[in-house]
Amino acid sequence: MMSYSIAGKELRLKRLLPSGRGVVFAFDHGVEHGPSDFPREYINPRTIIGKIIEAGVDAVMMLPATAFMTRDLWIGKTSLIVKITSKTNLRPENERLLQSIFGYVEDAVALGAEAVAATVYWGSQYEDAMLRQWFEVKRLAEKYGYPSLQLSYPRGPAIKNMYDVEIVKYGVRAAIESGADLIKTYYTGSLESFREVVEAASGIPVLMSGGAVRERFIDFLRDVENVIRAGGRGVVVGRNVFRHKNPGGAIRAIMKVVHEEIPPEEAIKYAE
Numbered sequence: 001m002m003s004y005s006i007a008g009k010e011l012r013l014k015r016l017l018p019s020g021r022g023v024v025f026a027f028d029h030g031v032e033h034g035p036s037d038f039p040r041e042y043i044n045p046r047t048i049i050g051k052i053i054e055a056g057v058d059a060v061m062m063l064p065a066t067a068f069m070t071r072d073l074w075i076g077k078t079s080l081i082v083k084i085t086s087k088t089n090l091r092p093e094n095e096r097l098l099q100s101i102f103g104y105v106e107d108a109v110a111l112g113a114e115a116v117a118a119t120v121y122w123g124s125q126y127e128d129a130m131l132r133q134w135f136e137v138k139r140l141a142e143k144y145g146y147p148s149l150q151l152s153y154p155r156g157p158a159i160k161n162m163y164d165v166e167i168v169k170y171g172v173r174a175a176i177e178s179g180a181d182l183i184k185t186y187y188t189g190s191l192e193s194f195r196e197v198v199e200a201a202s203g204i205p206v207l208m209s210g211g212a213v214r215e216r217f218i219d220f221l222r223d224v225e226n227v228i229r230a231g232g233r234g235v236v237v238g239r240n241v242f243r244h245k246n247p248g249g250a251i252r253a254i255m256k257v258v259h260e261e262i263p264p265e266e267a268i269k270y271a272e
C-alpha cells in the first residue's frame with residue numbers, strides 16, 4: 001500500500017519553505033514567557049498578527065486556540081504552523097524543563113496547518129517524558145502527511161552553555177534521529193559554528209530560533225545572514241520582531257535577507 005502521506009509532507013514543506021527557505025513568525029510566547037513579553041499594544045494577538053501577515057511573512061506559528069481566534073487574519077494569506085506543546089513560567093523552577101500537551105495533531109489538521117511543532121529540551125531531567133510526547137506527535141503527523149518541526153532546545157542540569165556549538169549539534173543530531181522534518185534551534189554565534197550545526201542536520205532543514213532581542217536590529221539581521229550563508233533555511237522569530245518599533249518592517253527586512261540575500265545594511269531600510 002503506497003503511503004500517500006509522503007506526498008502531503010512534501011507539499012506542506014514546499015509551502016513552508018517557498019524559496020527553499022522560509023521566515024516564520026513565532027507567537028507562542030503568551031504562554032511560554034507570559035503576556036509581559038509583549039509591548040502593551042500587542043497584548044491582543046489580533047493586533048500583531050494582522051501587522052505581520054500584512055508584511056508578507058511565509059508562516060505564523062501559534063498554539064491551536066490562538067490560531068483559531070485569529071483565523072480570519074491568516075486564512076488564505078499565510079501558512080500556519082501549530083505548536084502543540086508549551087509550558088508556563090508559573091511552574092516551580094525545577095519543573096520548567098518539561099512542556100505539556102497544548103493541543104493535538106488533529107487540531108493542526110482541522111485548522112488546515114502546514115506543520116505541527118513540538119519542543120524537546122534535550123538534557124532535561126524530563127527528557128524521557130518529552131520524547132514520549134514527541135513520538136506520539138510524530139506518529140500522528142506521519143499518518144496525516146504533516147511535517148513535524150522540532151524545537152530542539154538542549155537545556156538541563158548537565159548543560160553549562162546551551163548555545164555551545166557541540167551542545168547545539170548534539171540536539172540537532174538527536175532531532176534528526178528522532179525523525180524531525182524541520183528543526184528550529186539556537187544560533188551559535190558565528191557563521192562557521194552554525195555551518196557545523198547545519199552539517200549535523202545531514203540535509204534536514206535547520207531554522208534559527210530568533211532568541212533574545214539583540215542590542216541593535218542590524219545585529220539580528222547579520223545573524224540571519226550568517227545562518228543563511230551557513231546553509232540554514234531561515235528563521236523562526238518572535239521577540240526580535242514583536243518588540244521592534246515597526247514589526248511589519250522588521251519582517252520585511254528579514255524576508256529580504258532570507259529570500260533575496262540582500263545585505264543587512266540595505267535590508268534594514270525596510271524596517272525604518
Ligand SMILES: O=P(O)(O)OC[C@H]1O[C@](O)(COP(=O)(O)O)[C@@H](O)[C@@H]1O
Pocket residue numbers: 026027028029032033151209210211212236237238239240
Ligand atoms: O528560548 P526561550 O527563551 O525559552 O524562548 C522560547 C521561545 O522562543 C521561540 O522558540 C522563538 O521565539 P524568539 O524569536 O522570541 O526566541 C518561541 O517559539 C518560544 O516561545
